[in-house]
Amino acid sequence: MPAYVREQAFDPWREVSEFQARELPAGRFGACASFVGTMREFNEGDDVRAMTLEHYPGMTDKYLEKLIDEAKARWPVLECLVVHRVGPMGPGDPIVLTAVWSAHRAAAFEACRYLMEELKHRAPFWKKETLAAGDERWVEQNTPG
Amino acid sequence: MPAYVREQAFDPWREVSEFQARELPAGRFGACASFVGTMREFNEGDDVRAMTLEHYPGMTDKYLEKLIDEAKARWPVLECLVVHRVGPMGPGDPIVLTAVWSAHRAAAFEACRYLMEELKHRAPFWKKETLAAGDERWVEQNTPG
Amino acid sequence: MSITVRYFASLRERLGLDEEQLETEGLQTVADLRRRIAGLRELPERTLVAVNQEYADPDHPLKDGDEVAFFPPVTGG
């Protein structure tokens, strides 16, 4: 299934490129929209040194696959790919990738954004930040957009 | 400048990946939205065997750079990249890449789509298709979305 | 009737508890279970609930062997 949780660092564009070569028939798709979320070294005005992403194994996969099913039901998309990192990571590390392939561009753009917004609002992941001074805090909520 | 016209086939995800490594300071950006338009083997109900993209050298670069300036003025984006193929190509070949980096996701998504829509409606490129039977035709207009 | 209860993220840390088995005779719904647990421990109002790894409403019925998870608003992506 095209939703993956990764405990190691991943290269999002290699994932997109390899997934496309493996799963998409050349010539059938005209559009691929993708989004990569990357760890920043700042959040809510503070310097962030490191982060740990917790998730709910089992529920996570199920939820991401449900999102992909929803996107496929709402837009004429050919394929979707979602990859999400968990565990400890540092600034500059990719956290999440969503990619959508379709014949025409509107479906790809809209479904890609839908996947990201739904993932942010509902998928069972939680971020804990380590600030510059060494203290830790759980992120209380995501930015609105 | 981050707008390029290419006469050879290009790998869009390698472009994004290398541009990011070269131009974006790790940890400053949290979002990268990108779009890749790829040549389909069908259009308006017909099988398409090959395509040639004509452009207006000089005006093209200027226009793509103007679009990037507009996107940077409208959204808090850190960097934009646009690559467009010209010349003869075949089904499955990438035609266009737009990518936008920003701190938060809304700006990246919106500016990326803006670049693509404006490029499609105004940038001086023209497609000529070779159909399965060998006859050629100019594409009269782009799909609405 | 026995239910596995799991806690995640800041809630898990605050309670110092990852998972527990609760005997839940007389409890019909998620809301019942939530009230029972709120009597034992501090459960913030914005806590979300999943039953068998899917989001569940307060009136979702419980049955023996269910896995019920409590967790704070999510912050992935």
Place this chain on the structure above:
Amino acid sequence: MSITVRYFASLRERLGLDEEQLETEGLQTVADLRRRIAGLRELPERTLVAVNQEYADPDHPLKDGDEVAFFPPVTGG
């Protein structure tokens, strides 16, 4: 006053003409030039115009040495 006129894509092919130099004494604007050319050749209504590689309105003034391009609706991306 001399102007370089360029044609692109289907218009270039239909006219069998890539580029020409026109003597344009008495022409003030893009609209004047367009009328002059429409008298010589078939110019579809939806033809777009750029002066010195930027889109130009009909009332855009012309000057000696300008490069004026005529082309059909664009279809890139």
